[in-house]
Amino acid sequence: MKLKNIAKASLALGILTTGIITTTAQPVKANSTISVISNGTKELSEYYKGPYFEYKNQSGYKEREGTVSFIQNMQQTDVTLTGSEKIQFNNDDEVSNVDVFVVRENTDRSGLTKSIGGITKTNTQNHKDYVKNVGLNVTKKIDNNASKMTSNPYNINKEEISLKELDFKLRKQLIDNHDLYKTEPKNSKIRVVMENGDYYTFELNKKLQEHRMGDVIDGTKIKEINVELN
Structure with a gap:
């Protein structure tokens, strides 16, 4: 068969x-921001918090x-x-x-x-903890004259990884740790840099384009991930 x-x-x-297929509702987190943000930014926040x-x-x-x-x-x-x-x-x-x-x-x-x-x-080899550990460097604009930069390790767990997964997980982490979408993202972006100098950019003022969600890159060749929050 x-x-x-x-x-x-x-x-x-x-x-x-069972009679019915059930799904578990996810709790909605209260939005603590007092800033006025556009409906488009609210939709981005809801999608990437999902x-x-x-x-x-x-x-x-x-x-x-x-x-x-x-x-x-x-x-x-x-x-x-x-x-x-x-x-x-x-x-x-x-x-x-x-x-x-x-x-x-x-x-x-x-x-x-x-x-x-x-x-x-699926990974072809067994990896003890992760496939590769790279630097996640976040530069956040404080005002017109100052920015704050933080660097943390970021684990890549797949030999092949889709842009969809990278984009979604990175934005979720930025929402949790760096207040992404508490204000308008303007021209904020994520740049995934490869060892050969190529890079992939995610513009944070829009959802990842559908035609890119199926694109796959070599997770073992990622050099670093740089984020600009404006």
């Missing part, structure tokens, strides 16, 4: 057994063109392929040995979770 049919049968059995899920060493099947479906804990997640993963996985009816980084996008009441990008190959 194909993986697609096995997965659907398992999902159907789970629904018949939950994410990480599934390791998964197998999935193509429900339709450009979408891979995974069944985890009797719940189906449909991932839209974008970026480099669209080229890598689009010709396969089934995918295996992959990790999936999931952020819910437009999930409806059916219990079906929809996500975009975030599929990477």
Whole structure:
């Protein structure tokens, strides 16, 4: 029996057994800022404060063109392929040995979770603590004449990592530790610098573009991560 049919049968059995697929509501944190911020910035804050899920060493099947479906804990997640993963996985009816980084996008009441990008190959080696440890350097503007810089280690846990996962986790950390989105982000940005001098930029005044969510980079070749908060 194909993986697609096995997965659907398992999902159907789970629904018949439990009667309903449940999801856990996430607590909403109170916004302590007294600054007036735009609706766009509020939406960014809510999105990046939201939950994410990480599934390791998964197998999935193509429900339709450009979408891979995974069944985890009797719940189906449909991932839209974008970026480099669209080229890598689009010709396969089934995918295996992959990790999936999931952020819910437009999930409806059916219990079906929809996500975009975030599929990477599972690590080929066992790593004791992390794949690589790099510097996370945050420069925060205090006023027109002064800035404050802090540097901390940041663990990269995947040999291959999607821009979606990097962007989401870094912004969540900046929200928790550096008050990102308490004020307007203006031209604030994250820059992921590679060992060969290439870099990837995330503009913090907008959500990561969907066509970049499936782009994958070599986590072992990241040199440092620099953040400018204005």
